[in-house]
Amino acid sequence: MKRWTPKAIATEAKLLLIGIPVLLWTLIPVYHMVLFAISSKDSATSGHLWPKNPTLDNFRIVFQQKHFYLDHFWLQLWNSLLIAVSVGALTLFVATTAAFAISRLRVRGGRTVMNLALFTYFIPAAFLAVPMYKTMGNYGLLNSQWSLILAMVTIASPYCIWVLKQASDKLPYELDEAARMDGASPLQLFRLVYLPLMVPSLVAVGTYSLLLAWNEYLYAFLLLSNDRSVTLAVALGNFLSADDSPWELLMATGLIYALPPAAIYYAFKRYMVGGLTAGAVKS
Amino acid sequence: MSSTATATAAPLPAPLVNLGARHARWQFWGAVMVVPYLLVFVVFVLYPVGYGLWLARHPQSYVKLVEDPIFFRSVINTAIFLVVAINIKMLVALVLSGFFVTSRWWIKIISAIFILPWAMPSIPTILSIRFMLNPEWGVINSTIFRLTGADGPNWLNDPALALTFAMVVHVWKSLPFWTLILVAGRLAIPTEQYEAASVDGASSWQKFRFVSWPALKTLYITSLILSMIWTLGDFNSVYLLTGGGPADLTHVLATLGIRYLRLDQVDLSMASIVVALPLVLPLVYFMMKRLSK
Numbered sequence: 001m002k003r004w005t006p007k008a009i010a011t012e013a014k015l016l017l018i019g020i021p022v023l024l025w026t027l028i029p030v031y032h033m034v035l036f037a038i039s040s041k042d043s044a045t046s047g048h049l050w051p052k053n054p055t056l057d058n059f060r061i062v063f064q065q066k067h068f069y070l071d072h073f074w075l076q077l078w079n080s081l082l083i084a085v086s087v088g089a090l091t092l093f094v095a096t097t098a099a100f101a102i103s104r105l106r107v108r109g110g111r112t113v114m115n116l117a118l119f120t121y122f123i124p125a126a127f128l129a130v131p132m133y134k135t136m137g138n139y140g141l142l143n144s145q146w147s148l149i150l151a152m153v154t155i156a157s158p159y160c161i162w163v164l165k166q167a168s169d170k171l172p173y174e175l176d177e178a179a180r181m182d183g184a185s186p187l188q189l190f191r192l193v194y195l196p197l198m199v200p201s202l203v204a205v206g207t208y209s210l211l212l213a214w215n216e217y218l219y220a221f222l223l224l225s226n227d228r229s230v231t232l233a234v235a236l237g238n239f240l241s242a243d244d245s246p247w248e249l250l251m252a253t254g255l256i257y258a259l260p261p262a263a264i265y266y267a268f269k270r271y272m273v274g275g276l277t278a279g280a281v282k283s
Numbered sequence: 284m285s286s287t288a289t290a291t292a293a294p295l296p297a298p299l300v301n302l303g304a305r306h307a308r309w310q311f312w313g314a315v316m317v318v319p320y321l322l323v324f325v326v327f328v329l330y331p332v333g334y335g336l337w338l339a340r341h342p343q344s345y346v347k348l349v350e351d352p353i354f355f356r357s358v359i360n361t362a363i364f365l366v367v368a369i370n371i372k373m374l375v376a377l378v379l380s381g382f383f384v385t386s387r388w389w390i391k392i393i394s395a396i397f398i399l400p401w402a403m404p405s406i407p408t409i410l411s412i413r414f415m416l417n418p419e420w421g422v423i424n425s426t427i428f429r430l431t432g433a434d435g436p437n438w439l440n441d442p443a444l445a446l447t448f449a450m451v452v453h454v455w456k457s458l459p460f461w462t463l464i465l466v467a468g469r470l471a472i473p474t475e476q477y478e479a480a481s482v483d484g485a486s487s488w489q490k491f492r493f494v495s496w497p498a499l500k501t502l503y504i505t506s507l508i509l510s511m512i513w514t515l516g517d518f519n520s521v522y523l524l525t526g527g528g529p530a531d532l533t534h535v536l537a538t539l540g541i542r543y544l545r546l547d548q549v550d551l552s553m554a555s556i557v558v559a560l561p562l563v564l565p566l567v568y569f570m571m572k573r574l575s576k
Contacts, residue, residue: 018382019393026397029455032422033411094323097316107313113320115575120328122509122567124516126537127556130544131335132327138334154327157320162574180305186312215404218518218541236406240526247414254407265402266395273463 033258036251058252067249069239072227080214080231080257083145087152087213092206094153095160096198100190102161103168104176114165121158126218128155133222147223148231152216156209163208167201168194204271211261232257339553348554353542357534357555360446364535365511368450372458373507379458380465381495401459409452409523413439416448442532445525449533453520457513461506468502469495505573512566515559 037058039051060066065073098117102110132151133142141147175197179189195202217233224230236257239250265272348354383394400408415422416438424435439445476494485493518537521527527534527542534542536559543552 015382015385015387015390018379019390022379022382022397023393025455026399026459029408029411029415030399030403032415033407036411036414094319098320101313101316105309105313105316107310107317110313110317111575113317115571116324116328117320118571118575119567120324122512122570123328123332124512124514124537124563126516126518126540127559127563128328128331128516129518130540130549130552130556131331131338133544134338134549135327135331135334150323150327154323157323161320186309190316211402217404217406217523222541222544233404233406236410237523240410240523251407251411251414254410258403258407261404262399262402265398269395273467 033251033255036248037255039248041246041248058248059256061249062252062256067246069235069246070249070253072235073232073253075228076230076232076235077256079145079229080233083149083152083220083231084210084214086149087156088206088210090149090153091156091160091209092202095157095164095205096195096202097190098157098161099164099168100194103165104171104189104194105186114161117158117161119158120154121162125155129218129222132219136223141223143224143226143229145224145229148216148220149213151219151223152209152213155219156212160205160209163205164198164201167198171197200271200274203268204274207264207268207272211264214261335553336557338549339557341550344550344554345558348551348558351551353531353534354539354555356532357536357539360533361515361535361537361559363446364450364453364517365514368453369507369510369514371450372454373461373503373510375454376458376461376465376506377499377503379462380469381491383462383466384469398459398463400456405456405519406523408456409519412448412452412455413524439525440529442529445529445533446521449521449524452524453514453517456520457510461510464506465499465502468499472498505570508566509570512563512570515563 035049035051038054038056040053040055040057043051043053062070062073065071098113101107102113107113132154136142136147136151139147141150171194175193176189179193184192215233216231217237220231221234221237224234227235232253236250236254239245383390383397418424418435418437418440421438423438427433427435436444438448472495476498477490480490480494516537517535518541521533521535522538522541525533527538531542536555540552540555543549543555
């Protein structure tokens with residue numbers, strides 16, 4: 001630690017002057033959610049910074065599904081999980097095979113496929129939602145969870161292909177040559193050489209697509225409507241339609257819904273930050 | 284794509300015929316392995332986009348659209364959103380990226396917390412902000428009441444305030460991501476350049492002006508444009524905060540298309556997206572040029 005000269009103190013003070021507002025700005029909405037989630041119905045709206053009698057009752061009500069908005073809480077939580085995991089797995093499959101073929105097998109037309117993927121990556125999500133909704137209707141997939149899974153794979157895979165292709169190109173080509181000389185087939189090269197070396201990037205894009213699907217609201221609310229098939233995000237949105245919504249239950253449910261992605265993000269932060277910053281914008 | 288030649292120019296003692304057959308086999312597997320993505324693209328991008336354009340083919344849709352006062356308002360709102368929110372967000376991200384590259388133990392902690400809005404799903408966090416703005420019992424107005432004894436404004440009932448808060452929500456949610464990108468950009472600048480500047484007696488502003496900014500400029504502009512494209516598609520910030528209200532005055536193009544869809548006016552819905560294409564496509568073209576070398 002350096003010495004506390006007046007100049008050093010002034011620097012620290014200036015940094016704190018940025019750091020404290022940044023912290024407040026980030027945390028106030030999150031703290032507000034936590035505050036609601038642990039307040040009883042009467043004290044939730046009292047405007048205090050900390051409830052007089054903090055309680056976990058709201059969580060009990062949510063877990064026991066003791067409110068008509070929460071009739072299918074566990075099922076909807078399961079739907080969110082199932083859809084997110086399916087999207088993660090399918091996206092990984094689609095993106096990894098494509099990136100391998102383009103980067104390592106140098107398939108003809110690979111560049112065109114990359115451009116198609118980039119184009120998709122840049123379409124504003126809400127603009128694709130309307131034609132996607134009509135298309136799912138044409139395919140007879142509306143209200144089936146497949147519609148949401150396939151829509152999210154479509155949205156997640158371009159970015160994942162992009163990141164994986166960037167990472168693939170960095171692997172030394174001598175590895176492939178050595179494998180070829182040993183008589184490896186393309187699939188063996190893929191399975192035995194490529195996949196093990198790509199693990200960090202695979203974790204990054206897998207987590208990315210899983211979180212994207214878990215956090216999605218617009219597509220989920222357009223494509224699914226049955227109470228038993230919707231995700232928890234859509235169920236939370238449905239609270240909005242009531243005049244006297246039970247805010248404290250909504251915030252407790254919201255907190256339960258928001259915690260897994262935050263936890264997963266922190267667990268895989270090491271992989272995610274590298275993948276994201278390398279892939280999102282190449283300078 | 285630069286070293287395509289090495290694939291076939293490997294110094295192999297094997298006969299050339301063998302090599303050709305092997306090459307064909309690898310190309311075959313390559314083709315098989317891009318098929319899953321191509322299928323996804325054709326079935327869920329190409330067909331929907333084509334079908335959407337086909338649904339938007341009637342000129343009268345555009346006449347009806349332009350005659351709808353809500354459409355005009357949405358275009359203005361979208362423009363405000365893009366120009367004001369994006370520029371504020373990117374400038375703040377630029378400043379904060381300088382803060383976050385400073386090495387202090389407590390700044391590391393703040394940077395871990397700072398990512399939360401981006402890592403958490405939109406719906407619970409935006410609803411939390413919405414409740415804070417509730418005119419009767421929201422935390423903002425109850426604080427105003429306690430401090431001054433007067434009732435605070437009905438924030439989301441005023442279209443200008445409601446749109447402003449939608450922009451605040453947008454910035455709150457996406458600022459961490461862009462800060463992270465610019466932090467990565469700053470970390471790539473060699474420290475010797477700053478040391479050299481210090482030796483020359485440069486002030487912090489001069490260090491930014493002559494070292495950081497030249498290195499970050501391209502990344503900053505790319506981020507600005509990508510952020511614009513994505514913000515055009517930001518449905519959540521407006522819909523979850525204001526629902527387009529009051530009186531449909533805070534819609535942006537992203538929520539307007541969905542509004543028409545919910546009213547079963549699919550032709551208007553598609554038309555409202557098609558009119559945005561002259562803005563979107565040049566930006567997309569620019570990004571593709573930048574990223575696909």
